[in-house]
Amino acid sequence: MQADFFAKKRRNSLGFLLILGAITFGAIVITEYNLVKGFESLPRAVTWALGNFYPTQESLSRLPGILNSLLETLLVSIAATTVGASFALFFAVMGSNTTRVNAFFGSISRGIATVFRNIDVAAWAMILLFSFGQSSLTGYFALFFGSFGFLTRAFVETIDEASGGSVEALRATGASYFSIIFQSVIPSSVPQMISWVLFMIETNIRSATLIGLLTGSGIGFTFNLYYKSLNYDIASLVVITIIVAILFIESISNYVRRVIL
Numbered sequence: 001m002q003a004d005f006f007a008k009k010r011r012n013s014l015g016f017l018l019i020l021g022a023i024t025f026g027a028i029v030i031t032e033y034n035l036v037k038g039f040e041s042l043p044r045a046v047t048w049a050l051g052n053f054y055p056t057q058e059s060l061s062r063l064p065g066i067l068n069s070l071l072e073t074l075l076v077s078i079a080a081t082t083v084g085a086s087f088a089l090f091f092a093v094m095g096s097n098t099t100r101v102n103a104f105f106g107s108i109s110r111g112i113a114t115v116f117r118n119i120d121v122a123a124w125a126m127i128l129l130f131s132f133g134q135s136s137l138t139g140y141f142a143l144f145f146g147s148f149g150f151l152t153r154a155f156v157e158t159i160d161e162a163s164g165g166s167v168e169a170l171r172a173t174g175a176s177y178f179s180i181i182f183q184s185v186i187p188s189s190v191p192q193m194i195s196w197v198l199f200m201i202e203t204n205i206r207s208a209t210l211i212g213l214l215t216g217s218g219i220g221f222t223f224n225l226y227y228k229s230l231n232y233d234i235a236s237l238v239v240i241t242i243i244v245a246i247l248f249i250e251s252i253s254n255y256v257r258r259v260i261l
């Protein structure tokens with residue numbers, strides 16, 4: 001019986017790999033992508049980057065302006081994430097199977113979160129460009145909508161996993177709805193929710209670079225400006241500052257996670 005089970009799993013895995021391979025081959029044929037030329041171009045790309053894409057002494061004079069743009073991107077990312085988390089917490093409480101008021105409001109909350117989650121932040125930025133134009137506000141709302149959708153889903157799962165038993169116990173004692181929320185659900189879920197918020201901040205900082213290309217703001221716009229003007233030395237300095245900032249934020253996030261989890 002067990003041998004049949006593992007044989008079936010192997011057949012399913014093999015079937016999946018064959019389907020994936022067929023899809024990949026079909027995509028290569030349809031797009032007329034040449035694998036040989038693609039791999040042959042890698043050494044030339046590396047050689048060009050080593051010969052042109054590096055900061056110089058003159059590019060360091062632009063560092064203060066680059067840091068100001070980076071700071072703007074960091075602040076917008078953090079603000080969009082934290083405000084989005086506040087709204088996500090409310091919708092998660094309404095949408096969770098453990099804490100929802102009724103099935104109707106639960107379905108509405110989950111549906112709204114699903115819509116916002118399944119639209120990429122770049123798509124949100126392009127949609128919002130028609131209303132707000134190229135500005136930091138456009139980038140903020142794009143990151144806010146994306147954060148809200150993702151965190152609502154993450155918070156719903158956190159509430160369902162972390163507080164199911166304690167909620168049932170409090171209901172059995174006759175505790176009110178708000179007592180259950182503030183004395184059980186939120187305290188038991190906060191550490192994992194903070195972890196999700198930190199993860200979202202890291203993600204938004206990376207996404208904000210791309211959003212800046214569309215909205216004409218932040219570090220993304222700064223990189224695009226220097227790259228298109230062929231100032232590759234300054235553009236490389238922008239990339240280095242982005243990498244350092246992301247690694248710094250990630251190290252802080254990992255430290256906080258170790259402390260609270």
